Structures are given as C-alpha cells and as structure tokens.
Amino acid sequence: MTPREPYYQHGLRVPAIAPWTGEASLSAQVTRRWLPLLGGEGIGYVDEQPSDRHRGLLWNRVPEAEGKGSARLGLVHGPRQRRAMNEKLCQVCFAPAAPAGEPLLFLAAGAHPSRPGNA
Numbered sequence: 845m846t847p848r849e850p851y852y853q854h855g856l857r858v859p860a861i862a863p864w865t866g867e868a869s870l871s872a873q874v875t876r877r878w879l880p881l882l883g884g885e886g887i888g889y890v891d892e893q894p895s896d897r898h899r900g901l902l903w904n905r906v907p908e909a910e911g912k913g914s915a916r917l918g919l920v921h922g923p924r925q926r927r928a929m930n931e932k933l934c935q936v937c938f939a940p941a942a943p944a945g946e947p948l949l950f951l952a953a954g955a956h957p958s959r960p961g962n963a
Contacts, residue, residue, distance in 0.1 A: 848938040853915045860938045861928055863921040866912025870905040898926060 851858040872889045879886040881900040889896055889905075896903055903922055910924070928935045932948060942948050 850937065851911050851915065853917070856917075857936065858915040858917070859936045860910075860933075861920050861925040861935045863906070863916045863919050864909060864911060864913045865916060866909040867907050867921060870907060872905050 848860060872891070874887050875890050876885055877888050878884070879888065879900070886902075888902060892902075896905065903926075906922055908923065910921075925935065927933065928938065932941050933939065934941050
C-alpha cells in the first residue's frame with residue numbers, strides 16, 4: 845500500500861477519516877423492500893450495489909474526493925473509516941495501527957470501564 849500524503853488545514857493535520865466539503869453525499873432513490881439477510885422488510889437503494897451494504901447495513905453513498913475543498917473536522921467519511929477498521933489502520937494517517945501480530949487497543953465510550961475479556 846502506498847503511504848497516504850498528509851493533509852493540513854490551519855496548521856492542523858487532518859485525520860484520514862475526515863470528510864471534505866468536496867465529498868457531498870450522492871443522491872440516490874431509496875425504497876422499501878424485502879431484505880433476506882434481515883428476514884423482513886427494510887430500505888434499500890433502487891439501484892443498489894453490493895458495495896452499498898456492509899454486514900447487511902445500508903451505507904450512505906459518499907464520493908471519494910479526499911483533499912477537495914475544506915476538511916470537515918469532527919465528522920467521519922464512512923467508507924474511509926470502514927477501510928481503516930477493516931484493514932486495522934490508524935484513522936489519522938492510514939499507517940498500520942500495530943505491527944503484524946501485535947495486539948490493538950480500541951477505545952470505546954461507555955459508563956463502565958472495560959476489562960480484559962469483557963470488552
């Protein structure tokens with residue numbers, strides 16, 4: 845994988861998973877239909893593609909135009925975040941989050957602390 849060129853805005857490094865103003869959601873017609881994975885009725889795109897769902901969940905269609913316009917800090921570009929999580933990449937720089945075979949630390953919000961084995 846080619847290293848990702850970092851982007852900066854107002855002197856701050858922009859996280860790899862941040863969306864940009866040039867990545868406005870694409871319009872798509874949504875319809876109700878039978879979803880076999882859910883065993884019931886749900887919503888889907890009229891022209892749905894396999895890449896529109898991940899683990900049965902419908903994802904918002906977002907173009908890839910990283911670096912176009914201004915970074916929207918504090919928001920998340922869904923497809924890039926999904927890539928970072930699936931490939932175990934740092935969400936800021938897209939480098940491997942840990943050396944191969946090493947454990948990873950995932951932060952989770954919650955009222956109770958997590959302990960090994962009950963995360």
